[in-house]
Amino acid sequence: xxxxxxxxxxxxxxxxxxxxxxxxxxxxxxxxxxxxxxxxxxxxxxxxxxxxxxxxxxxxxxxxxxxxxxxxxxxxxxxxxxxxxxxxxxxxxxxxxxxxxxxxxxxxxxxxxxxxxxxxxxxxxxxxxxxxxxxxxxxxxxxxxxxxxxxxxxxxxxx
Numbered sequence: 001x002x003x004x005x006x007x008x009x010x011x012x013x014x015x016x017x018x019x020x021x022x023x024x025x026x027x028x029x030x031x032x033x034x035x036x037x038x039x040x041x042x043x044x045x046x047x048x049x050x051x052x053x054x055x056x057x058x059x060x061x062x063x064x065x066x067x068x069x070x071x072x073x074x075x076x077x078x079x080x081x082x083x084x085x086x087x088x089x090x091x092x093x094x095x096x097x098x099x100x101x102x103x104x105x106x107x108x109x110x111x112x113x114x115x116x117x118x119x120x121x122x123x124x125x126x127x128x129x130x131x132x133x134x135x136x137x138x139x140x141x142x143x144x145x146x147x148x149x150x151x152x153x154x155x156x157x158x159x
Contacts, residue, residue: 020108022087024097025065025155028148029130032141035061051137055144063147075150088155097159 026034036054039045045054055061063073070077082088087104089097095115102113133141142149 020086020104021084022089022101022104023082023085024089024091024094025152026091027130028065028145028152029133029138029141030091031064031148032061032145033130033133035064051133052140055140062144064145066147066151069151073147075147075154078147078151079154082151082154082158088158090152090155090159093159 032055033051036045036051039054039059040047040049063075066075066078067073068078069081086108087097087100089100098115102115105111105113
């Protein structure tokens with residue numbers, strides 16, 4: 001049986017040899033902007049809150065992705081966990097990841113899988129992209145999500 005989830009709350013034991021884990025890692029700069037615009041759209045923060053202010057407040061955002069794979073919050077530990085995953089993709093190569101996943105499911109599990117096209121999942125009020133970040137905002141993202149940046153670079157290299 002194949003299951004899908006938006007988030008995996010780990011660390012979970014990855015000891016079952018009959019389970020093939022896969023995941024997709026998001027560019028932390030893009031994640032920071034996306035989360036910021038999502039919080040504004042939902043009214044969780046005031047519309048005039050700056051990205052820098054949002055990221056530096058204590059919302060528990062630091063190294064968000066890394067913490068999903070290692071309770072230590074350290075990229076090196078998260079990477080150790082990801083070494084047990086059958087596939088690790090990156091969101092900026094999502095179509096290629098879905099093609100690899102389909103091939104894996106078909107070849108390894110004997111279940112034919114067709115890749116469906118999907119529209120980008122971008123908040124309607126999002127007016128900026130990661131490339132639009134100022135140097136100061138980039139430094140803040142690195143300060144808050146530095147371990148996630150390391151994890152993302154690992155995922156890109158592995159992909």
